[in-house]
Amino acid sequence: MTxxxxxxxxxxxxxxxxxxxMSFAKDEEIYGQGERADLVYRMISGTVRTSRFMADGRRPIxxxxxxxxxxxxxxTGSHSMAAEALSDCVILAASRQAMLAAGxxxxxxxxxxxxxxxxxxxAREHLTLLVRKSASERVASFLLGLAxxxxxxxxxxxxxxxxxxxxxxxxxxxxxxxxxxxxSSGVVEFESCRRFRVRDREALEDLAAA
Amino acid sequence: MTxxxxxxxxxxxxxxxxxxxMSFAKDEEIYGQGERADLVYRMISGTVRTSRFMADGRRPIxxxxxxxxxxxxxxTGSHSMAAEALSDCVILAASRQAMLAAGxxxxxxxxxxxxxxxxxxxAREHLTLLVRKSASERVASFLLGLAxxxxxxxxxxxxxxxxxxxxxxxxxxxxxxxxxxxxSSGVVEFESCRRFRVRDREALEDLAAA
DNA sequence: CGGGCGCTTGACGGCAATCAATCGTAGTGG
DNA sequence: CCACTACGATTGATTGCCGTCAAGCGCCCG
Numbered sequence: 001m002t003x004x005x006x007x008x009x010x011x012x013x014x015x016x017x018x019x020x021x022m023s024f025a026k027d028e029e030i031y032g033q034g035e036r037a038d039l040v041y042r043m044i045s046g047t048v049r050t051s052r053f054m055a056d057g058r059r060p061i062x063x064x065x066x067x068x069x070x071x072x073x074x075x076t077g078s079h080s081m082a083a084e085a086l087s088d089c090v091i092l093a094a095s096r097q098a099m100l101a102a103g104x105x106x107x108x109x110x111x112x113x114x115x116x117x118x119x120x121x122x123a124r125e126h127l128t129l130l131v132r133k134s135a136s137e138r139v140a141s142f143l144l145g146l147a148x149x150x151x152x153x154x155x156x157x158x159x160x161x162x163x164x165x166x167x168x169x170x171x172x173x174x175x176x177x178x179x180x181x182x183x184s185s186g187v188v189e190f191e192s193c194r195r196f197r198v199r200d201r202e203a204l205e206d207l208a209a210a
Numbered sequence: 211m212t213x214x215x216x217x218x219x220x221x222x223x224x225x226x227x228x229x230x231x232m233s234f235a236k237d238e239e240i241y242g243q244g245e246r247a248d249l250v251y252r253m254i255s256g257t258v259r260t261s262r263f264m265a266d267g268r269r270p271i272x273x274x275x276x277x278x279x280x281x282x283x284x285x286t287g288s289h290s291m292a293a294e295a296l297s298d299c300v301i302l303a304a305s306r307q308a309m310l311a312a313g314x315x316x317x318x319x320x321x322x323x324x325x326x327x328x329x330x331x332x333a334r335e336h337l338t339l340l341v342r343k344s345a346s347e348r349v350a351s352f353l354l355g356l357a358x359x360x361x362x363x364x365x366x367x368x369x370x371x372x373x374x375x376x377x378x379x380x381x382x383x384x385x386x387x388x389x390x391x392x393x394s395s396g397v398v399e400f401e402s403c404r405r406f407r408v409r410d411r412e413a414l415e416d417l418a419a420a
Numbered sequence: 421c422g423g424g425c426g427c428t429t430g431a432c433g434g435c436a437a438t439c440a441a442t443c444g445t446a447g448t449g450g
Numbered sequence: 451c452c453a454c455t456a457c458g459a460t461t462g463a464t465t466g467c468c469g470t471c472a473a474g475c476g477c478c479c480g
Contacts, residue, residue, distance in 0.1 A: 052338075055419065060341040062334070075327045080334075109319070116326055117285045123333040124272070124290075128262075130340040131270045131379045133469090135436065161459065169341045174436055176460055193445090193459060209265065343437090345468065371427065381469055386428055403427060403476095 014103045014111055015042040015070065019092030024085040030072075033082040037074040039093045040111070043067045046089030047158035050081040051166070061167040063122055064158065066149070070115040086158050130169050138168045139178040140207035143188060147198050154197045161193075182207075224313045224321055225252040225280065229302030234295040240282075243292040247284040249303045250321070253277045256299030257368035260291040261376070271377040273332055274369065276359070280325040296368050340379050348378045349388040350417035353398060357408050364407045371403075392417075 019042060024030060030041065033052060041048075043065050050062035050071065062081045065071045072093075074080060099108050129141050142164065146155050157164075165172045182188050187203045190196045198204055229252060234240060240251065243262060251258075253275050260272035260281065272291045275281045282303075284290060309318050339351050352374065356365050367374075375382045392398050397413045400406045408414055 058341070058343075060338050062337075075331060113323065113326075116323075116330060120326060120330045120333060121285060123330060123337060127272075127333060127337060127340065128270055130337065131268070133268070133379075133435095169343075171437060172459080173438080173461085177436090180460075343467095382427080383429085383470085384468060387468090390428070 013042070014099050014107050015040060015092050015094045018098050018102045019094040022091050022093055024089045024091065026085055026087050028085045030083040030085060030091065031079050033079060035079050037072060037077060037079050038097075039072055039095055040070065040099070040115075041072040041083075042092040042094075043069045043071070044090040044092060046091075047086040048083055048089060048091070049086050049159065049163060050083045052081045059166050061163060063119070063126070064167075066158070069118070070111065073112055073115050073119075075116075086163070126167075135168075135170050135174050136178050136181065136207060138170065139164075139175060140182065140187075140204055142168060143182070143196065143198075144204050144208045147201075147204075154191070154195065157194045157196065223252070224309050224317050225250060225302050225304045228308050228312045229304040232301050232303055234299045234301065236295055236297050238295045240293040240295060240301065241289050243289060245289050247282060247287060247289045248307070249282055249305055250280065250309070250325075251282040251293075252302040252304075253279045253281070254300040254302060256301075257296040258293055258299060258301070259296050259369065259373060260293045262291045269376050271373060273329070273336070274373075274377070276368070279328070280321065283322055283325050283329075285326075296373070336377075345378075345380050345384050346388045346391065346417060348380065349374075349385060350392065350397075350414055352378060353392070353406065353408075354414050354418045357411075357414075364401070364405065367404045367406065 021044065024046070030048060031037070031039075045067055048065045048071065050065075051059050052062065053059055063071075064086070071083065072079075096108065099111070125145075129138055132138055132141065143155075146157070147153075159167075161172045161175050165175045168175065170178075179188075179190065182204075183190055185203075187198075187200050187207065188196050189199050231254065234256070240258060241247070241249075255277055258275045258281065260275075261269050262272065263269055273281075274296070281293065282289070306318065309321070335355075339348055342348055342351065353365075356367070357363075369377075371382045371385050375385045378385065380388075389398075389400065392414075393400055395413075397408075397410050397417065398406050399409050
């Protein structure tokens, strides 16, 4: 982990104002499960996933975080999940103490509120995704979600098949099969296994719907 | 829906101070999906479930709320899910306006923060439950959760099999089979279909574990 | 006593997990 | 530059769990 100097700063945001930019390499751990949570992070570039290791090897994924997202807040004092870089990342980090000193309690509260609300909405969306029964619906929803997060037609997948599978509650083989299926029905097109393009948005929405 | 007079009030809580007690009969709707959310509720007695109706008939359950819980807050202005009484209920209701006038912004913010944090933790727990693959693990986790929420050994099930099934992402038949299975292995004992007792807590924890 | 409703049980089929092999791409060393 | 390796993704074959359909049971209430 190294520090970088040339980072765009948005002075309207508390973290952006006092945060320290840090770089993480792919697969590097940002914090571990169980560690004390005294830093708050804001994504500048790259993608991060939070996950928890379970005794039997299953690995539920909490969430993915993209540029602009704030993460690392916990309602308790310690991290219930670990955070890892899915790709090379640049992340601003700021301590609660420093933020209190720099911006005051009010601004810190607002920041925490926004991040928590976002986490809650994300968790709810994830829940409805998991309750959807069929594997194809889950995969379709996931791809659609990515596609509408970025406006573009061609979307880069930040994560590999295993991470998708963990997030969707499926196996990597099933995810792969569903993707193949979506492709052969002409709904999406994978240029490479990490990059796809929506060919028939309406059909994709129908498959994702419910 | 009728109003009741003789309700215990806890004056340390904003809702308790100015809330209006309301009674709901079993299966009565407290608010509907899509309605404007300007009231906040606090359970006094009974149980409430929030759920969303989907086009194909599936009905994901958001959460169950028990005495003491606060619900009805939304991060947007309207209710994304409906709330219904699972049993006869008494609930305190207070409008945001009235709470602002009576307690001030600070106290309302604190209230919303606590309720939102609770919702988030609950959603995360629900997520790990759904990612658990096997039906028996889900049912075991659910029963264990209920058992540790109430300290007692004998637990009353507030909801029917259908609500359990919706919450667990299973069918009512599968839930029933798993319960039978748990019973015949001596882990729990159902005195009636709405009331059970944990016979071997350690075994139940093992089954729920992961 | 009879009807209705919710729960349980049974038989069967389908979908996704598992096991296993192959393919494709990227990275490495000759 | 090209083999060779390694790893992730895909595809195939088979198993097994859970959903579906259907019947039976128990309980409450009229």
